[in-house]
Amino acid sequence: xxxxxxxxxxxxxxxxxxxxxxxxxxxxxxxxxxxxxxxxxxxxxxxxxxxxxxxxxxxxxxxxxxxxxxxxxxxxxxxxxxxxxxxxxxxxxxxxxxxxxxxxxxxxxxxxxxxxxxxxxxxxxxxxxxxxxxxxxxxxxxxxxxxxxxxxxxxxxxxxxxxxxxxxxxxxxxxx
Numbered sequence: 001x002x003x004x005x006x007x008x009x010x011x012x013x014x015x016x017x018x019x020x021x022x023x024x025x026x027x028x029x030x031x032x033x034x035x036x037x038x039x040x041x042x043x044x045x046x047x048x049x050x051x052x053x054x055x056x057x058x059x060x061x062x063x064x065x066x067x068x069x070x071x072x073x074x075x076x077x078x079x080x081x082x083x084x085x086x087x088x089x090x091x092x093x094x095x096x097x098x099x100x101x102x103x104x105x106x107x108x109x110x111x112x113x114x115x116x117x118x119x120x121x122x123x124x125x126x127x128x129x130x131x132x133x134x135x136x137x138x139x140x141x142x143x144x145x146x147x148x149x150x151x152x153x154x155x156x157x158x159x160x161x162x163x164x165x166x167x168x169x170x171x172x173x174x175x176x
Contacts, residue, residue, distance in 0.1 A: 026105060026135060026151045028076045030058070033069060037062045052078045052154055054161055070154065077154040079105075082146040092144045102129060102137055105149050111137060 025032075034040070043059035045068075050057040052070035055077065060067045061084060070078040081101055083091045102111045111129040114136070128138040134152035 025107070026076050026079065026149060029074050030056070030071055033058070033060070033076065037067070043068070051080055051148075052157065055157065072153060072157055075153070077151045077157070078148065079150075080140075080146050080148045093139060093147050098127070098139065098144075098147055101147055101149070105135070105137065106131070109133060 037060040040058035041061050046057040046059055050070070051068045052072075055070040055072050057068065057070050060069070064084050064086075066082045066084050068080045069076050081093070083089075083093065085091050105111075109131050111131050114128040114130045127144070128136065130136055135150060137147065137149045140146040140148060
């Protein structure tokens with residue numbers, strides 16, 4: 001019985017190995033990501049719809065996955081994972097694929113499912129997880145076509161941008 005269980009664990013690990021290798025890690029540098037995936041791919045969406053506005057946004061295509069990463073101070077602070085669409089294929093992220101990504105991003109910590117009081121949130125973010133260091137992860141859309149992982153630095157950056165924009169707006173009010 002123990003041997004059968006061990007064999008199943010080993011087979012499961014081997015089956016998920018390509019997915020683990022395809023995962024970037026929060027706080028990795030651009031050079032580390034390039035070593036893993038090669039040179040970033042040119043992506044019009046990085047300019048038109050950046051993952052994190054004001055950050056360096058790059059894209060990679062790796063083993064059937066499209067990986068977009070936002071860097072601040074040469075550290076990955078936000079990563080999105082989505083499957084490269086295949087004709088007639090299902091591009092939704094399955095539970096075992098999401099688990100593999102989250103495990104690789106766990107860095108020794110466990111992700112806990114998170115709930116929200118917003119009744120419309122399940123329509124936009126059907127699944128959401130939190131990690132003890134403040135990182136969050138969520139699946140996007142009802143079809144679960146993208147999994148996004150964010151470090152707390154991404155939210156801090158967005159708040160700083162919003163504060164600066166509000167200060168700029170207030171400073172531009174004429175003296176009537």
